[in-house]
Amino acid sequence: MIERAGFRPYDLPLRQAWGSARGGFARRRGWLVWVEADGLTGYGDCAPLPAAGTEAQEAAGAALERLFSGLRGQEIEIRLSALDAENATDAHPAARFALDCALADLASQRLNLSMRRWLAPEAVDRLAVNAMLGTLGTVPGKALAASQAQGFRVLKLKVGVDTPMSELESLVELARPSSTDTDVRLRLDANGAWSFDQARWLIERLVKLRLPIESIEEPLAEPTPERLDELQALAPFPLALDESLPTRFAAVDPSQLGVRRLVLKPAALGGLHRTLALARRAQDASIEVVVTSLVESAAGLWPTAQLAAAIASPIAQGLATADWLAADLGQAPRPCAGRIDLPDRPGSGFMPTHV
Numbered sequence: 001m002i003e004r005a006g007f008r009p010y011d012l013p014l015r016q017a018w019g020s021a022r023g024g025f026a027r028r029r030g031w032l033v034w035v036e037a038d039g040l041t042g043y044g045d046c047a048p049l050p051a052a053g054t055e056a057q058e059a060a061g062a063a064l065e066r067l068f069s070g071l072r073g074q075e076i077e078i079r080l081s082a083l084d085a086e087n088a089t090d091a092h093p094a095a096r097f098a099l100d101c102a103l104a105d106l107a108s109q110r111l112n113l114s115m116r117r118w119l120a121p122e123a124v125d126r127l128a129v130n131a132m133l134g135t136l137g138t139v140p141g142k143a144l145a146a147s148q149a150q151g152f153r154v155l156k157l158k159v160g161v162d163t164p165m166s167e168l169e170s171l172v173e174l175a176r177p178s179s180t181d182t183d184v185r186l187r188l189d190a191n192g193a194w195s196f197d198q199a200r201w202l203i204e205r206l207v208k209l210r211l212p213i214e215s216i217e218e219p220l221a222e223p224t225p226e227r228l229d230e231l232q233a234l235a236p237f238p239l240a241l242d243e244s245l246p247t248r249f250a251a252v253d254p255s256q257l258g259v260r261r262l263v264l265k266p267a268a269l270g271g272l273h274r275t276l277a278l279a280r281r282a283q284d285a286s287i288e289v290v291v292t293s294l295v296e297s298a299a300g301l302w303p304t305a306q307l308a309a310a311i312a313s314p315i316a317q318g319l320a321t322a323d324w325l326a327a328d329l330g331q332a333p334r335p336c337a338g339r340i341d342l343p344d345r346p347g348s349g350f351m352p353t354h355v
């Protein structure tokens with residue numbers, strides 16, 4: 001039975017401003033949330049980011065007030081299933097995700113299971129992850145070399161910030177055989193920057209020039225399954241939907257979206273189990289999935305990584321974001337040789353440095 005529960009705000013500076021075609025940020029603000037029962041504490045993170053498909057800060061704060069007001073005295077499992085049963089298209093996915101994580105952390109600790117095995121017995125212990133280098137125009141050549149030397153094989157770049165023509169030139173320069181190992185590929189994220197014609201122009205050139213492109217996220221400003229399908233037919237690499245999943249395409253069957261890959265952000269989709277269910281539906285339709293963070297604190301990154309391990313997609317996951325933060329709420333999962341190894345500890349693995 002839940003004895004205590006609460007949340008407190010945090011505000012963490014980044015080492016370097018985050019940029020994208022949908023804007024950027026220099027700090028991450030959110031709430032550390034916790035739930036206590038049987039001498040154990042479960043943690044979660046509410047770190048709204050509207051550009052990624054979550055509610056705004058204020059709506060999240062109000063939702064946390066509501067979600068946490070009636071917790072005391074409730075049974076963990078009952079509260080967890082009630083959360084999952086609520087309307088899937090609700091207006092506060094980040095707040096709901098935070099409570100879901102805290103309850104799941106507690107429930108898995110009580111069973112002495114890692115959160116990933118509590119979510120799925122077939123969970124893996126190791127995840128391939130991509131490096132996140134930032135916006136194409138601001139990435140120095142040596143950052144590329146450093147990531148490769150660290151063992152990353154998929155390097156992600158934000159694009160759609162400059163014109164397609166100048167970004168193509170930068171990509172040609174970056175992908176020169178002298179600067180890129182033969183097995184390294186670039187994951188591009190346009191965050192909805194391009195018209196259909198711009199996207200087609202760029203994809204056709206990337207293909208013709210044989211640039212080592214791993215995938216492109218959110219190519220279109222106005223994505224429709226028809227347009228995505230037409231673009232996907234031109235590309236030998238997957239196109240992916242990300243922030244338009246919780247917003248535009250919440251009710252669409254993954255196999256009908258026109259893309260070969262989905263990027264899943266559990267805080268924008270509103271919870272662990274519903275993200276796991278969407279991942280399974282996609283994988284059953286031979287659509288790849290990638291789980292990514294929201295550049296949130298370690299309290300959110302741990303359960304997000306545990307969820308990725310439960311989904312067990314073999315491609316690189318977007319979880320190498322802890323180093324973007326200059327301060328954190330606890331030790332974060334950190335990649336080594338392009339992979340994250342998850343510990344066997346019960347729960348999500350998060351422990352606050354100071355409470």
Ligand SMILES: O=C(O)CCC(=O)c1ccccc1C(=O)O
Nearest residue numbers: 052132156292293294295318319
């Ligand atoms: O995918 C990654 O490597 C990190 C996650 C990421 O890029 C991201 C983080 C916050 C908001 C949006 C995005 C995005 O993929 O668009």
Ligand SMILES: [Mg+2]
Nearest residue numbers: 189217242263
């Ligand atoms: Mg993305």
